[in-house]
Amino acid sequence: MPFWDLLKLSLQTFRTHKMRSFLTALGIIVGVMTVISIVSLIQGMNQEVERQISSLGSNSIFVQKVAWGMGHVDFEELGHRPDLTLDDARALARLPSVDKVAPQRSRQISRIIYQGEKVTSVNVLGATPEVRVTGNYKVESGRFINSDDNRRKRPVCLAGGYIVDNLFPEENPIGKRIDIRGHRFTIVGVLERKGSFLGQSQDNLIITPLLTFSKYFPLPRSRRGRIFRSLSIQVTPKKGARVDAVIDEIRELIRRRHGLGY
Known part of the structure; x- marks a missing residue:
């Protein structure tokens, strides 16, 4: 028609x-x-x-003794796994396909206090300055931690936006001293906000130098606590490197260093 x-x-x-x-x-x-x-x-x-x-760190690779999302934890088996060390981190940094390496430890602190005000359930991360790149952290004001802070174990830190909002709603936090488990830390920088990830705030965070963290927040010496004394190591591959190939290189290096089979 x-x-x-x-x-x-x-x-x-x-x-x-x-x-x-x-x-x-x-x-x-x-x-x-x-x-x-x-x-x-x-x-x-x-x-x-x-x-x-991407807020966690673009293309970041986490090298850990204990895998994320483990269901049933066999503490006996984990206890026999070798700890990751600073020497492991240095060896990883020498891989030609690796750009930055940031060894780190973390724990949740029940509260931090400033002039009677407090914030609860705070994540405290102790890391080397390279975490600025591997973790994709940006500074809103002040400065980031540096190698001298780490070497001298200075009690300095960066604070996330949630902490600043609750402890310093009307004043500049830079230079202020907060109480973290009875220790006085000076805020040298404020982190740009990252928002939440899987429903958890990434801004309820304190970052300290790694050696400072180890000095002021020693990990538990119990049998189970020793399992989590190992470092975590965050790695950023060089631009153009295939992430899966870098993971294979990391796995081979760590297993060889600790005398583990393939």
Whole structure:
């Protein structure tokens, strides 16, 4: 049937069945808008997930004694695994495919205090200055920790936005001294906000030099506590390096250094 005849027939049908035609058109419009909304929602969710993952450190590789997300923990078996050390971190830094290496330890502190005000359940991270790159941390004000801070075990720290909001709502936190488990730490920098990751705030955070952390927050000496005394080592590959290939190199190096089989 010619196009103009089809158009004429369609107009006649529309005039004869106005309500049915209106509902059909409405259904098509709603269906198209629903598809567009779903696609936009999925794209938005993908972008948010990518943002949260990148906030952890783009292409970062974590080398740990205890794997993330372990279900049943066999403490007897873990106790026989060798600890990761600063010498391991130095060896990793010499790999040609590795850009930055940041050995680190962390623990959750029940509270930190400033002039009677407190913030609870604070994550305290002790790391070398390279964590600024491996962990994708940016400084909003002040400065980052440096090698001299670490070597001298200075009681200095950077504070996340959540801590600043709650302890210093109307004053500059730089130079202020906060109480962390009875120890006085001077804030030398404020971190840019990262938001949350999997529902957990990344801004309820204190970063100290690694050797400072080891001095002021010794890990438990119990049998189970010794399992978690090992360092974690965060590694950033060089630009252009294949992450899976770098992981294989790291695994081979660590196992060889500790006399483990393949």
